[in-house]
Amino acid sequence: MDEVEVVVAHGERVTLRVGDVFLKVDGDQARIDVEVEAMSLAPVPTPEILWRRPPVLALAAVRGATLGRLGGPSVGSPAAWAAAGAAIRRLHEAPVPPWTGRAGRGADVLVAELEEECALLVAEGVLPAALVARNRRVAEAVLRPWTGAFTHGDLQIAHVFVEGGEVSGIIDWSEAGRGDPLYDLATFTLGHEERLGDVAAGYGTDVDVDLEVIRGWWSLRSLLAVRWLIGHGFDPFAPGCEVDVLRARM
Template sequence: MDEVEVVVAHAERATLRVGDVFLKVDADRARSDAEVEAMSLAPVPTPEVLWRRPPVLALAALPGTVLGRLGGPTTGSPAAWAAAGAAIRKLHDAPLPPRTGRAGRSTAALTAELDGACASLVTDGVLPADLVTRNRRAAGAALRPWTPVFTHGDLQIAHVFVDGDEVTGIIDWSEAGRGDALYDLATFTLGHEEHLDDVLAGYGTDVDLDLDVIRGWWSLRSLLAVGWLIEHGFDPFAPGCEVDVLRARM
């Protein structure tokens, strides 16, 4: 009999693996609806939906292995990172989905959320004020007008599967929708900026690729994530993770 593996679990949702089946449990049906819809529209490989009985969504396992993890080593070759860049570009070039995703939050809302997070990090003594101030300044580059594209919204490297130099699938689409293309590129290279050139080689340079904006998203995403991760039992201070990303900007 297959064992039940807890892939990830926190107060908002949980993912379990039983053999070649992943069971995603999410109390927020809207998030699950968004995931199923996005996978049906995305022009890149996604997991097969086996069945759905809210709050549970059953997905088939993808072939291959994850490209890497934040804070851990990466397994892919430069060609695999370039292939991932090409897959991201294919997604961004697709027709716009009906929903606005996580990468599509308004600049005003994002600025308010960021300033609140920065104040809490300093007031609660989580991070030094100079570290927060420097990264808040860098994050400002991401707070600018942008043209919406079809974004994944949570494109961590652990969500991209490869087999050799081929992308075999992308998982976790609950935050997908209209959004900023550079948010996806920054999320994908967060903590692994040494692979940014490979990703951009596959993505293509015939579009507006402002590296300061990508770096700004590294700072912005990390500043927002630290408090949430601590609250939900994760460690943003682990080597190579969000706090190290912030320190690298110093």
């Protein structure tokens, strides 16, 4: 019998690996519905859906390996990172889904989330007030008009697999939908700023990848994530992770 590996486990969902099969258990069926629909529409490689029996979704493992992980060293050639950028561009140029994803939250929602979260980070002594205030100012760069695109919404480096210099699969589509394309680029390069140039080269020089906005999304995503991560058994203070991303803005 294949060993059962717990890939991710917290109060919202659990992902298990049994051999070459991933089992995603999620009580929120709307989230699974989005994942299935987004994978059917995305013009990039996605996992094969083996079967679905609520609350479980079974997916085949994708080939290849990731280019690293948050908090660890990045791997792969510049060409591999450029290939990821090109795949992200293909996604962003696809017809926009009719629903709004995580990357499409409006400015009013983001401002409210930031104000509440920044206040709690300081009040609970999680982070120094100066660090929070500085990153709150950096995050304001994302509050500008943008053209909606087909976004993944959670395009962290661990969700993109590369084989032979090409993207072989992109996983975890539950946050996909209409959104700000720079959110995806920022999420993919979070903690690996030195790779942004390679990703941007693959994405295309005909598009303005606004570095100020990218840095704003790095700060915003990290500010909103710290307390959630702590509460779900993760360590945002680990070297190279979210708190280090915030410190880099100082």
